[in-house]
Amino acid sequence: MKKLIKEATIVNEGLKFKGSVLIDNNTIEKVFPYAVPKDFDFTGVEIIDASGLLLIPGAIDDQVHFREPGLTYKGEIATESRAAVAGGVTSYMEMPNTKPQSVTQEELQKKYDRAAEVSPANYSFYMGATNNNLDEVLKTDPTKVCGIKVFMGSSTGNMLVDDEKTLSEIFQNAPTLVATHCEDEATIQKNIAIAKARYGENVPVSRHAHIRNDEACYISSSKAVELASKFDTRLHVLHLSSAKEMSLFSPGTVKNKNITAEVCVHHLWFDERDYITKGNYIKWNPSIKTIKDKEALWDALLSDKIDVIATDHAPHTREEKNNTYFKAPSGGPLVQHSLTAMLEMTNKGVISIEKVIQKMCHAPADLFRIDRRGYIREGYYADLVLIDPNKSWQVSPENILYKCGWSPFEGQEFSHQVVSTFVNGQEVYKNGVVQDGLTGMRLSFLA
Structure with a gap:
């Protein structure tokens, strides 16, 4: 199923603008600056409302x-x-x-x-x-x-x-x-x-x-x-x-x-x-x-x-x-x-x-000359992150995922929170939960 991350504030290549990104399988099919076209066919597309959120590579x-x-x-x-x-x-x-x-x-x-x-x-x-x-x-x-x-x-x-x-x-x-x-x-x-x-x-x-x-x-x-x-x-x-x-x-x-x-x-x-x-x-x-x-x-x-x-x-x-x-x-x-x-x-x-x-x-x-990553570009792998820029949270042992169980940032309050992480188009992390059974890809490099 295709996914449309809709009406996010996209930060990419030195620009910050309102837009939407269409994901097909593991890649970015289309980047829509500003509004999604009126004739866009939403049939079979999962809509992810990103209003008020930042979308970054x-x-x-x-x-x-x-x-x-x-x-x-x-x-x-x-x-x-x-x-x-x-x-x-x-x-x-x-x-x-x-x-x-x-x-x-x-x-x-x-x-x-x-x-x-x-x-x-x-x-x-x-x-x-x-x-x-x-x-x-x-x-x-x-x-x-x-x-x-x-x-x-x-x-x-x-x-x-x-x-x-x-x-x-x-x-x-x-x-x-x-x-x-x-x-x-x-x-x-x-x-x-x-x-x-x-x-x-x-x-x-x-x-x-x-x-x-x-x-x-x-x-x-x-x-x-x-x-x-x-x-x-x-x-x-x-x-x-x-x-x-x-x-x-x-x-x-x-x-x-x-x-x-x-x-x-x-x-x-x-x-x-x-x-x-x-x-x-x-x-x-x-x-x-x-x-x-x-x-x-x-x-x-x-x-x-x-x-x-x-x-x-x-x-x-x-x-x-x-x-x-x-x-x-x-x-x-x-x-x-x-x-x-x-x-x-x-x-x-x-x-x-x-x-x-x-x-x-x-x-x-x-x-590192990585093949098709690091940018929000059509044809690139859909490695994307949605961030709430207005959601304060504090680092604590309860939300630390490292096996060692601690962080030098314990007690620190941050103003931005990661909401969702997409790896090759798969939403591997959402609202505090890592999805089991999903795996990434070996990076490849341009010689």
Whole structure:
């Protein structure tokens, strides 16, 4: 049956206008700006009244950790993708630092097979690079895999690539985009030694921004940019966190860039003052830093130096997070709340809603060259989200869908609420309920 999402306020490609969208099976058949034609045949068409609601393309999150296989006590592809669609995220790209790691084509394929069974959102998975798996990396099909993940700094999963020859060969020969986690390990270890000399094992979490500081980030990010410039690599630098790194990137349209930049919601929302109340619950790698760093990230985002907003969704249990600084893992769950958090910033006048849609929907699709997603266009897949811009709600354990059961946004009131999420034309989420038995598609990419 066809569906007509009728009389919504559509936000798409820098415009905001009243209109309707006709869905046929899994694609957008027609976009009607303003009124549906009087001669439109409504026979056999399901009408969805969207009066007073916003209609946007589904958000695309280019960096998540769903913890399957091997770490499923923290999260699973099924649970975290359900949280994603509840938050208006219709497509995600998941990271390789699971157990086992996705560092062979065989292990990578197992993730795709699992997602095909249980993920209500569309999906792709990064191929992971190590110091000794170049042969496997080079087998990656650029039309079927979003990119190659390179940890140029150690984080959860211990996949540090620090061999200079291997790094050069990856950047020189990568068959697709290279996405990097950039923190310099030597700088971090030096800062850890300084902190331990002062505090012993009882280092306060507020020192996280000093241990994983802007210098550690800049040294590594500048190295990645240097390698990409040398070898003409498609480079995407993930979760930028410091003002210092912004000098490495240029403003412009994402389609015209070979080197692109991402910022995550937590680096835009929190700063080091929040460690007092949030503690390890906002301990991420790279670290949340100063208010000046946060302001610089916003400036770079608004001037198009930074291209994409993502989450680095990385759940851990409360028990793990309630440990001491060195024992508490870095990362936190965000994918259910990223879109509403950024829309909250539109209410505060920090960013326009058109810019939010550009950074969370259009730009990821363009940057990764995703086939027919990220826009409300005729012939594109019907990945769409209806949002009530006037329905306040509060994040609480009762409405959190992450398997870990907590969020750094607990207690936060948001002014926008996701009403419905459509993935390939299927209404997978509606009024607080994820529909069982519906699955997304594997993302494909234009070479």
